[in-house]
Amino acid sequence: ENMSDCDDTEVIIEALKNMPDVIDIKAAGTAMRFVTAYLSITEGEHTITGTDRMKHRPISVLVEALRYLGADITYVGEEGFPPLHIKGHTLEGGHLEIQGNVSSQYISALLMIGPMLKNGLELKLLDEIVSRPYIDLTLWTMREFGADADWSDVDTITVSAKPYTERPYFIESDWSASSYWYEIMALSNDPEAEIRLNGLMDGSKQGDSVVRYIFSLLGVKTSFKSTELGVPTTVTLKRHKCMLPRLEYDFTGSPDLAQTFVVCCALMGIKFHFTGLGSLKIKETDRIEALKKELKKLGYIIKDKNDNELIWDGDRCEPTTEAIDTYEDHRMAMSFAPVALKIPGLKINNPEVVSKSYPNFWKDLNTAGFTIE
Numbered sequence: 001e002n003m004s005d006c007d008d009t010e011v012i013i014e015a016l017k018n019m020p021d022v023i024d025i026k027a028a029g030t031a032m033r034f035v036t037a038y039l040s041i042t043e044g045e046h047t048i049t050g051t052d053r054m055k056h057r058p059i060s061v062l063v064e065a066l067r068y069l070g071a072d073i074t075y076v077g078e079e080g081f082p083p084l085h086i087k088g089h090t091l092e093g094g095h096l097e098i099q100g101n102v103s104s105q106y107i108s109a110l111l112m113i114g115p116m117l118k119n120g121l122e123l124k125l126l127d128e129i130v131s132r133p134y135i136d137l138t139l140w141t142m143r144e145f146g147a148d149a150d151w152s153d154v155d156t157i158t159v160s161a162k163p164y165t166e167r168p169y170f171i172e173s174d175w176s177a178s179s180y181w182y183e184i185m186a187l188s189n190d191p192e193a194e195i196r197l198n199g200l201m202d203g204s205k206q207g208d209s210v211v212r213y214i215f216s217l218l219g220v221k222t223s224f225k226s227t228e229l230g231v232p233t234t235v236t237l238k239r240h241k242c243m244l245p246r247l248e249y250d251f252t253g254s255p256d257l258a259q260t261f262v263v264c265c266a267l268m269g270i271k272f273h274f275t276g277l278g279s280l281k282i283k284e285t286d287r288i289e290a291l292k293k294e295l296k297k298l299g300y301i302i303k304d305k306n307d308n309e310l311i312w313d314g315d316r317c318e319p320t321t322e323a324i325d326t327y328e329d330h331r332m333a334m335s336f337a338p339v340a341l342k343i344p345g346l347k348i349n350n351p352e353v354v355s356k357s358y359p360n361f362w363k364d365l366n367t368a369g370f371t372i373e
Contacts, residue, residue: 002171002199002232007356023048027284027328027356030105032082033062037109040071041116042088047076049083053328056081057282062106065098066091069117093117093161100125100155103279104134111138114159115147121159122152129155130279133207133253140205144169172232173199175208177358179260182215183338184368185237186264195237195368202227208254214261218242218268244270252276255283259335262291262310266300267342271314278308284356285327294336297322298343323347330356337361340370 003009008028015023015035023039023046025031032050036059039046049055060080063073072087093114098106107125114121129135139157142149146165152158181195200209202224212222219242226233247270251258258277265272280287288310292302299319303311324339324346326332330353340346354361366372 001169002173004171004174004357006359019044019046021046025050025054027051027054029054029057029284032057032059033103033105033109034112036062036073036084036086037066037113039086039088040066040069040073041091041113045085045087047083047085049076051328053284054082059084061098061102062109065096065106065110068096069093069121091117093119093121095122095124097124097126099127100129101127101278102130103282104131104138107135108138111135111149111157111159112142114149115142115162115164117159117161120161121157123157123159125155125157128252130252130276131207131255133210137205137207170232172201172204172206173197174357175200175204175206175211176256177334177361178235179208179211179215179257180334180338180358180361182211182220182237183260183264183335184341185220185239186215186218186242187267187338187341188239189341191239193239197235197237199232200224200235201230201232203229208257210254211257211260214247214249214257217244217247218264218270219244242268242270246271246273248273248275250274250276255279256331258310259287259291259331262302262312263295263335263339266295266298266302266312267339269314272310272312274310275308277310281307283331284329285332287329287332290325290327290329290332294324294332297324298339323349326350326353328353330354330358334358334361337365337370 008030011025011028012031036048058080059082066073070091074085076083076085110123139149148160148162178197181197185195219240221238221240223236224233247265251274258274258280288304295302297320299316301315301317324336326349333348333351333353336348362372
């Protein structure tokens with residue numbers, strides 16, 4: 001129940017339901033990684049491809065890991081990037097080592113096929129482990145469907161060769177998507193305003209549920225109708241006074257929240273130093289450069305450091321009336337939309353990109369009182 005109707009979900013469902021010879025996952029990076037792993041253990045021969053941007057997003061870490069386990073995968077075009085040609089068959093599994101500082105989606109893709117490997121999977125993560133909450137969410141969800149999968153050491157995950165079991169399941173709503181409503185509340189000047197969001201849980205396993213704690217520093221209070229663990233409920237957001245002059249935060253565990261806080265803090269006049277942003281350069285666009293460029297249009301000079309940090313010390317420039325570009329990135333559109341509370345008449349190019357994760361975003365904004373033209 002409560003299945004998302006976003007583009008990423010739709011392309012995965014379509015791919016798994018029909019299994020065509022050529023699978024086009026469009027701009028869905030999650031689908032590219034997860035379906036690649038699935039095809040490697042599924043009998044048959046397929047080519048998986050996507051948009052031009054997808055063909056420039058690296059996938060060699062996952063491909064080399066799957067090849068080590070015995071997968072038959074070849075690059076159709078440029079080495080290290082999609083499209084891929086995959087001949088699926090049963091894989092032996094066993095011990096595998098990969099870097100822990102890569103996208104957690106590579107790790108989740110490997111973990112999810114673990115129960116179907118002949119000898120299961122022992123996955124050792126080397127160096128710093130980034131986006132660990134997403135790995136933990138993957139393991140928790142796997143166990144919900146009968147898998148025997150957990151950390152066996154601080155850097156090692158063991159998955160037994162034990163097939164999944166079918167069961168009815170209610171999917172919690174997306175805490176990442178809720179971040180834009182938190183941003184709206186933070187930028188609101190109305191002390192009486194409140195926002196109610198359905199289907200979220202107190203004690204959620206989603207790493208991005210940390211959004212409520214970070215936004216509490218920016219003056220947004222969260223209250224749950226029910227605090228019963230594991231039970232989705234209604235969340236109410238209210239505004240209270242914020243006196244925070246500066247925010248420092250490490251987004252290593254929740255990089256998808258970074259754009260929301262970069263934009264929100266700038267518009268609130270809160271200086272910031274955000275770290276743990278290395279993965280932003282290989283998302284739907286180079287989000288570090290995109291944020292710098294688009295916020296400069298609004299009069300904010302953001303600096304980056306080591307391709308991993310974003311800093312704003314209050315530097316301003318002359319704002320323009322240029323439209324915000326979205327770079328085929330859903331989170332660029334949604335993180336800038338609340339800016340309309342501070343800059344009425346804000347223009348956003350290619351607003352349809354939100355369909356990737358939140359198809360009803362503009363409709364919901366309209367319901368909340370925004371004028372969308």
